[in-house]
Amino acid sequence: MSFDTHETSAFRPHSSHWGVFTAAMRDGELVVRPHAGDSDPNAILQNFPTALRHRARIAQPMVRRGWLERGPGPDRARGRDDFVPMAWDAVLDLLGGELRRIRDSHGPGAVFGGSYGWASAGRFHHAQSQIHRFLNCAFGGYVASVNSYSSGAASVIVPHVLGEYEKLTKHNVTWDQVAQHSEVVLAFGGMALKNAMVAGGGISDHVERGAMRSARARGCEFILVGPLRSDLPEEAGAEWIANIPGTDTALMLALVHTLVSEGLHDRAFLERFTTGWPVFEHYLLGTTDGQPKNAAWAAPITGVAAEAIRALARRLHGRRVLVTVAHALQRAEHGEQPVWMGAVLAAALGQVGLPGGGYGYALGAIGYYGRRANAVPGPTLSQGRNRHGNYIPVARIADMLLNPGTTYRYNGQTRTYPDIRLVYWAGGNPFHHHQDLNRLRQAFAQVDTLVVHEQAWTATARHADIVLPATMTLEREDIGYSSHDPLMVAMHRIAPPYAEARDDYDIFAGLSRRLGTEEAFTEGRTAREWLHHLYARTQQGLRDLGLPAPAFEEFWEAGRLRLPQAADDGGPWRAFREDPDSNPLPTASGRIEVFCATIAGFNEASCPGHPAWLPPIEVPGPGASLHLVANQPATRLHSQLDFGAHSLASKRRGREVAAMHPQDAAERGINDGDIIRLYNLRGACLAAVRLTTDIRPGVVQLATGAWYDPADPHEDRPLCVHGNPNVVTRDAGTSALAQGCTGQLTVVEVERFTGNLPPIRAFDPPA
Template sequence: MIRTGCPAHNCGGRCLLKVFVRDGVIVRIETDDRPGDTVADPQLRACVRGRAYRKRQYHPDRLMHPLKRVGKRGEGKFERISWDEALDRIASEFERVKKAYGNSAFYVPYGTGSYNQINGRQTAQRLMNLYGGSLGFYNSYSWAAISAATPTVYGTAVTGNQRQDWLNAKYILMWSWNPAEMRDGTNSEYFVQKAREKGARVVCIDPRMTLSAVALADEWIPIRPGTDAAMMSAMAYVMVDEKLTDADFVRTHCVGFDETQMPAGAEGAESYKDYLFGTRDGVAKTPEWAESICGVPRATIARIAREYATTKPGVLYQGYGMQRRAYGEQAVRAGCVLAAITGNVGVPGGWASGIALQAPDGGPFWLVFPVGENPVKAIIPSFLWTEAVLRGKDMGEADGVRGVPKLATDIKCIWAVACNALINQHGNVNRTARILADEKKVEFLLVQDNFLTPTAKFADIVLPVCTQFETWGLEDGWKYGDEVILMPKIVEPPGETKSDYRICSEIAARLGLEKTYTEERTERDWVAWSLDRYRQSRFPGVPSLDELENSNAGIYSVPVTKPAVAFADFRRDPAKHPLPTPSGKIEIFSKRLHDMGRPAEIPAVPKYIQEWESPFGPEAAKYPLSAIGHHYLSRVHSTLEGVDWLEEAFPQRLFINPVDAGPRKIKNGDRVKIWNDRGAVVVKCRLTPRIMPGVVALPQGAWWTPDAKGVDRRGSVNVLSSERWTPLAFGNAQHTIMVQVEKAEAA
């Protein structure tokens, strides 16, 4: 039995596994059972995905050999080739692209298939940087809007207390947050449960009655997708109107609340109170106003406002689904402002909201493998890579380009490592497929993966990668946590599979960079090097690699006995410990956003803005249902697709309320067609009252599988989603979808 970290996909957790091996084969997987399980240092128990991983490890569809495309891109027609032929072709294409277009034509896209140091895109980025660089990116598909919006209020992303402090809360609002399914840090659901056992009231606000709502909450409040900022604004109205705010804290620690607090240069601008009471637009943001927008009864809105404002300290935890929408920045900022005006910032049991990285140091690193400096200074928003393929030379600051006034070239070569975001996880799959099918645009596409994913089917060369059980690795927590987990090599790689690091080393050799790239280190050597980085920073007491391996503990953790509270010093003395905002205070009104001069899309105070696809827009006549693509226990995004144990327990279905199914003559288990102008999906449905009427949910991550007519038959929600981006963060808005649903014809 070997203890190891659960393979480091982007699941929201980092857990400890017990892997049982017989004759070089994994025969059973269990999870953490260390004695002394405490709130300060809890066990890191894996979910069903980690426990079922053996079925992925030995899946018959795993890639075993290098492949060369012999058909059209996307057809999935390949032939087996040798490693030498594959590596020679790659080196030749790299040299050709570099000579013809320069290094900014290369792109190593966002991909979250591995964070174990040795497998993952970081290994390719290191080589690219040594080779002269590549077009870079910033933000992510997960956190773009929330990462950009939070600092506009607090000046930092480190706005979260250590989670043990949740046990000091008396009220917890789980807003668009579902830790029981997507984890959001191993044990987040455990800490909520413990807080509830101590008497905290827990309310879940979500379009779906999620597993978190069922298991953790005292109350579920369904809300129409994309309208969270409307409900938050109405809650703020109630608090201000009924004098439930922490007026002293607002006066001493905030700017922009009312006309007396406006920053220099914006004295006559609209304050937050002006917005709430309709001073400028004539519309007071009352619960009555919000009810018609968000679908939450006015009495419920007012009650939740009073509860959160008076049952203190309280946590308003914002999940990420509500910020992957058309104006996702607004709900984030509105939640931060609710925390501020109630005085729940900088106190034990409170929560400043926003992205909430862990105090005091920002929490886990995720990756410490050294990629070096990128000689190419141009970077783009991660979600806009298709734009850089189509019109890169025309992209500049207005398109989110940083580092240069304008891109020098379009993307011509993509090296996708541990990445299914080119096709499956990007918005508007059919559009992306058309872009990648054109070999005059992206001239060379290299993919490294464990399986022939929808993205890999468009590759010119596909390289087979071993799993994290078949190489060395190291991981720390996912957003939260105070532990380092060792991932020793447990079994040998099958077939001709290799680690991403070894593949990159062999490409480096073809480019004359092998010694510079490897520094003559093996995979295990780099894990030892990575442990040293943790020893020099967050974990000075972490054992050596030999000690950790020989102990078979699998983990080094630091108990949290006195949880850190974000902004405690600022709360105590804002003059001595100012925030890193322009004013040094919490910016309810952002002068920086005001000066951008785009108030309709980027207002200086958080506002509800009707989405570009909405039940209230003209598109609703044709497409009346809001669709969302939530996380699901059968997959980690698109990873673990095809694992029969998980699919039996959590089959891919369209979830639809009987209120919407009835007029369409749809019965439970029927095959239904979901479509809009971007494409169509056919999949079985599940009728359930656990979703708000007017909303349907299709779990994200199912592999795009089009039939001869282009209709997806697997349930890929990104056939329906859009490639449009949010105005401030240039982030993905893939949850803003309007669709129609009907019973599918027999096929």
């Protein structure tokens, strides 16, 4: 395809996880315009123009010098070594030979297929689909990962106690219902717009702000429970209850205790729609352990006054209440408990299944939650079948690499970590998602070979042995589709590939050819022919409904296709409420499991058979006296395009910004705008500080996503000069049930940095 000035100067449709848009190349510069139909467009789109040709992009295939000279094997030089450029044919021959060696000597069970991240809104060039298809169809299988860093605890416990996770989050209470019916929205952890501004597959209209504004104008009360006032937008006009981080379960228990002790709970609902309430009630009232979980008990744990807790419980009685629990709450030690307890609170209020009421777990966490589903299927690339079948919980990758052959507990099973020799990563940056990055560096040093497809020199790419430059979404054609957005987008190519970058599909096709399995991977199709093939699924769905089904060429020329959507009928929760016998939940009892015999039978002390307050191991104390909230950033998605102009504009003196209460700052001699050092026994990082009263005293907040930038990569515990909080977060599972990520909360000490300020090299290519 030609890319002359005339061809690329016209604005063409495209999509991203941050929103639908059009773009064009004008005088050698990329210009991006949000979709005209988006009522609240996402400014993250403006990271694209400066990122497209940034110096951080990877220009050609590279091989780590130590791996090239000494061959495969464990090597502490990863992340410390320099790189040697190599031609595409030569590097694919080299990698093909290494894949054959691993397969023939150790089998598919020695390969971990890492692809955790938001790769592309396009459904074909989705790196996760591409690498899994390659490993399944062209290699013979691999060790996979299950669940996510975002919802690892919730996705395991919800099926046991509430039913299908996807249904709970995607086919439940919608934003339209909130705007029209909710009288109280009790949001534990809030519903920050920065989270809802992104959605897998793209999003054409960001409706959350408008829905909260409409609900508030109608008289709905929003109550935010959490340490950060900004976790609900100004439009919600929220009342702020600033509890101690990680204590939401104790607060919920005290609310339910007040409801029960004052006879305000819905006994009829609990009897008909739940199972195990009497067992839980014994715990709640203290008959099993001698400690009633009342407001007086919860007050010193939560930092919320006992009378305020009792008053809040009374306000909830008899009103259309929606209880929401953010993903953030379960990204912490014992993260299963607030998810479960939030459902029990909603059940005690008797609102589950009513329009705008009940339990909206993670509403606001992702852009496609709280929306109507599409009524026709989307263009999805088959990943094939993994014939090997082994897996780990995604947040346990360092444990796996450091402890092969050891056992661990997961979801009632005793499993064994495999012996991984090769890690193949395409799409995602574990040096963003994972915790205790110094430990992760040690883990990656254990494998024979680390292969990475990347667009830019992330820390993951810098730790790789073989680095293959991949195209950015603007440099390829695709189809943008989300299961809960009505606009399907023909994603036109806007710019030519950067330097020698190739599509993941082309890279895997070349490797498949060298393994003798090209037909199994490509099925004889080019990338454009795959788009035709995948579009046919949606086209047939439209025909089945008797609706116009334009040919692919018509769709591509038009640039967009509006799809029909299903009714806003409350999903399985509404049906369950209307007739629980005919529409049981997919739990062991068919009911909401307040006490779960299955979980109790696992005999895990870290996750008992009913929701409970389990004190955390890490609490503020000498040497680490502050809670650190390591939440999601507002100016990028995770770590994606951290070098883009919009992301860079949010930094101070080139570093990520931490929020701190003036009281805590004064005690440490810290002024607004200072560079501070956050540290604990695991590591340390620098950040600029912003003082604000919109954060609870005793808490410091530092968003994730700043690219890991060690002052001296040769040290075992180097200082990150850029502000990545995951150098101090704890790499441990939420519990033996889910083994989810606990990266949201940790404890640190903070001091004013007085030394020579190290330069930031995160976006400079390595030697």
